[in-house]
Amino acid sequence: MRILVTGASGFIGRHLVPELLDAGHEVAAMTRRPESYTGGGEPVGADVARPETLAPALAGCDVAYFLIHSLDRRDFVKRDAAAARAFGAAAEQAGVRRIVYLSGLGDETETLSAHLRSRHEVEGLLAGGGVPVTTLRAGVVIGDLSTSWEIIRQVVAHLPALVAPTWATARTQPIAVDDVVRYLVGVLDVEASIGQTLEIGGSEVLRYTDLLTRLSALQGRVALQVFVPVPSVRLAALAAAQVLPLLAGVDRRTVRALVESLPYEVVVHDDRIRSMVPFEPMDYDDAARAALRQRALRLGAAA
Template structure:
């Protein structure tokens, strides 16, 4: 197709942590982008802003007219009822996509073993995957663990702990394994799966290293040249941990609790077939962390 005839791609969550990176990457790849937002006049990112609200079915249908593919990057961890709200939003999005004839939905979900006792956050991500596929539109799912980049809640929480506490008491989740991935690499994967011949697929994505949360804290402290002492307190409950995070970081208690609950689940790549589908060498933790720190410096200027 020529650029003039290439149908647009919709990005729901265009103003979010990943959406604001994905939109310019899609434009650079020659894809017309509709950036879905509830605040069209305030949008200043890449693509053409269009009004859309997951709580407004008619706005979703209007935003999707003529769309080839729709990225779904929406979540609501800051709500007490986020599981119900996210399931309802996904159902509305999937219904509108089917009615508009959208060819595929691409969703960024969360890693985690289905055989594990998943946290409410990760359980909700799995439910959204399922709900998005209920109307017959093929869904491509990318499952990620902690994403490293300025503006990401989990990353900013990690950075703030290291920068504000030279010594910290730590619950048992610091020994949980995860496979962090750079935000820029997540975007490369999201763009790379847009034209899959078989769009109904699930892929795990991650960086090249499996680390514990304690490892990440220590590595970041070393990068920034800061002292760090971790004092394990195995009986520190998720509720107390979230209250503690609320005191020393900018993460609100409700979101912190949802994230901490998820940190008890190991989130590592079990199937690396995405490396054959979108071949490139992802950044290691140190490179991703340095890039995220650089992004923050630029944002403050």
């Protein structure tokens, strides 16, 4: 198949493209700057913010992966909605048979954060063009250069105590980036996944604070946990947006959007994908070790 991967130079895209090529697919790697793209596949220039550029990128493609978001922008909800509408319509006009979208876990019966609500809204807007969408919903993705993981790693590396609001003990089901990619590639061969919303996660359900303490233990550190009575999610997000970028080099708006999602449980309740793409996902410790190895290799190569 010929497959378009949007966000090919992003965190997930950089892992996905080589696996699609290894599986024998022809890959068009969509990027706003094709002249500087160094990854696999055929670079194609397009921008979801400029809908007129999408038709040439999608031409001849059987499947398109939508891996784009705008969390670093103040108006990310509006931007992501417009991008999804434009991409869904362009995919239909190009004759694309399926869109695969990586979304976020979250119980729709709750009042979710703006970040999670936006991810779910994009699912419907992509499908509004008429092309069937396979949606994979994931929580925290563990891997080198994942924004969520980098925040966790830097907090453990630099803060003498692990400070968390008393309400930041919601459950999450972290998943290794390699396992995310196995699911993203695997659904291509499963006709039953077409038009479905599927949930993916690692082998363990943990609290957010567990992610910090267990990483500390893996690195031989004794983690002192301090819970503080921060009454407001918004207040905690604003404070984190000021402090964490100094550690992690992450955009403040991205940090704020992610922290605002902390009180919400993001775990798998529907595990149908386990029978569609059968394998045993990594546990958190193995995923964390793999991410640390990836980082060491990247820094070693850059030295």
